[in-house]
Amino acid sequence: MEAISVVFTNLPFLLLGAWDTLKLTFFAVLIGLVLGTFIGMGRLSKIKFINIPSTVYVEFLRGTPLLVQISIVYFGLPQLGIQLQAYPAAIVALGLNSGAYIAEIVRAGIQSIPKGQYEAARSLGLTHWQTMRYIILPQAFKNILPALGNEFITLTKDSSLASVIGVTELMRRGQFVITRTFQTFSIYFGIALIYFIMTFTISRIVRYIEKRMAVA
Amino acid sequence: MNEFLLEVKNLHKSFGHLKVLNGINLNVSQGETIVIIGPSGGGKSTFLRCINHLEDYQSGEIIFLGKKIDKHTSNLNEIRTKIGMVFQHFNLFPHMSVLENLILAPTKVKKISKEEAIQKAKLMLEKVGLSEKINAYPESLSGGQKQRVAIARALMMEPVLMLFDEPTSALDPELVGEVLAVMKDLARSGMTMIVVTHEMGFAKEVADRIVFIDKGVVVEEGPPDVIMKNPRNERTKSFLRHIL
Ligand SMILES: Nc1ncnc2c1ncn2[C@@H]1O[C@H](COP(=O)(O)OP(=O)(O)O)[C@@H](O)[C@H]1O
Ligand SMILES: [Mg+2]
Numbered sequence: 001m002e003a004i005s006v007v008f009t010n011l012p013f014l015l016l017g018a019w020d021t022l023k024l025t026f027f028a029v030l031i032g033l034v035l036g037t038f039i040g041m042g043r044l045s046k047i048k049f050i051n052i053p054s055t056v057y058v059e060f061l062r063g064t065p066l067l068v069q070i071s072i073v074y075f076g077l078p079q080l081g082i083q084l085q086a087y088p089a090a091i092v093a094l095g096l097n098s099g100a101y102i103a104e105i106v107r108a109g110i111q112s113i114p115k116g117q118y119e120a121a122r123s124l125g126l127t128h129w130q131t132m133r134y135i136i137l138p139q140a141f142k143n144i145l146p147a148l149g150n151e152f153i154t155l156t157k158d159s160s161l162a163s164v165i166g167v168t169e170l171m172r173r174g175q176f177v178i179t180r181t182f183q184t185f186s187i188y189f190g191i192a193l194i195y196f197i198m199t200f201t202i203s204r205i206v207r208y209i210e211k212r213m214a215v216a
Numbered sequence: 217m218n219e220f221l222l223e224v225k226n227l228h229k230s231f232g233h234l235k236v237l238n239g240i241n242l243n244v245s246q247g248e249t250i251v252i253i254g255p256s257g258g259g260k261s262t263f264l265r266c267i268n269h270l271e272d273y274q275s276g277e278i279i280f281l282g283k284k285i286d287k288h289t290s291n292l293n294e295i296r297t298k299i300g301m302v303f304q305h306f307n308l309f310p311h312m313s314v315l316e317n318l319i320l321a322p323t324k325v326k327k328i329s330k331e332e333a334i335q336k337a338k339l340m341l342e343k344v345g346l347s348e349k350i351n352a353y354p355e356s357l358s359g360g361q362k363q364r365v366a367i368a369r370a371l372m373m374e375p376v377l378m379l380f381d382e383p384t385s386a387l388d389p390e391l392v393g394e395v396l397a398v399m400k401d402l403a404r405s406g407m408t409m410i411v412v413t414h415e416m417g418f419a420k421e422v423a424d425r426i427v428f429i430d431k432g433v434v435v436e437e438g439p440p441d442v443i444m445k446n447p448r449n450e451r452t453k454s455f456l457r458h459i460l
Pocket of ligand 1: 231234236254255256257258259260261262263
């Protein structure tokens, strides 16, 4: 009984953490979207000077642990004179990381658009960038929306790693409560439920948007 | 003074080791309608795509309005606005309405005002007989309607040369006529056109010349009645026997 009530008495404290988790994830996804769109296009560029760095970026960030990346940004960068608070550091690290995954999603999205679309636009006199902006990317984003939703969900869960550098998101706040109450199982289980409610809601929202866009 | 709108001289193009164009020569005068015929894989599409530089080429010259079109051409986008292209598979933008398909390039490339572009789009849709489809999306149109919209979209840029790459070969037979009718009107209005097609009725009616391309060269060219009735080359003869 006490095991359950401890979750409820600490719920406001935990929900503040959940709110931070959402904000953290939201800003990271925003960075990831901008970064991923450009790097995804870069991956498809015929210009080596653009293509190779984009490929290296994607391979490196996907091939190294997020925990190490967070540590580099928070503990490592100060040695190079770049000092970030824990919260912005977490946003940057998660954003850079999701940028790599989103780049691959965007790349696949662009490749899913028939070549004739690009050619029709160019034959009308549109530049490469205008073609990307008005023709290719709008269609690509419609196709990759489910994959982007998945990335949002993955990042919501992965943001729990920000707890190791002291960001008071959901996981970290859960650990605080545990050190006070020693209710390890119920608190961890409680925050698992909160994570699940968040990710489930996001997936429903994405599905809703998807349906709306399919109609338009 | 240059009398030709388009001159193609000894054009060579290969994809890797595959030689696709092996020295194409063709001059096109203002107002001419040229019909290109030839077996599949002979290089007809590649030839058209070289003209507006959707494909680069290895050697030869393409001179349009007195200027060379090649990979060093700096105002390629501007030149492309003067060359309309119509594709076998229409290539309408599916996320845009018919109106949006038509006004995108005029507003973004030519920077004319949206109001002006809309006025023009209405006139153009009237021309191709699709005024009532102005707010429709491509997926709701028949193949013939799609192709007519694609023609209208190209005409919005006021091109001086129109390229058609098998514009009716993806259509159900009963829809071919409406597209050919629009193209005939266009030819009669004085537009310079290069049309890859095997619609020999169309060729007979409006072509000034028929050009037979095979294995990347112009094998034979001449007025429709000559090419269709008395072709000199054996390859032309056997090809025509197949399609007529
Ligand atoms: N992008 C490409 N890459 C490689 N080969 C190509 C490409 N486009 C066309 N080809 C080849 O070039 C040849 C000519 O094709 P094409 O110009 O489409 O002929 P046609 O339009 O007369 O049927 C064909 O053998 C075709 O397979
Ligand atoms: Mg072809």
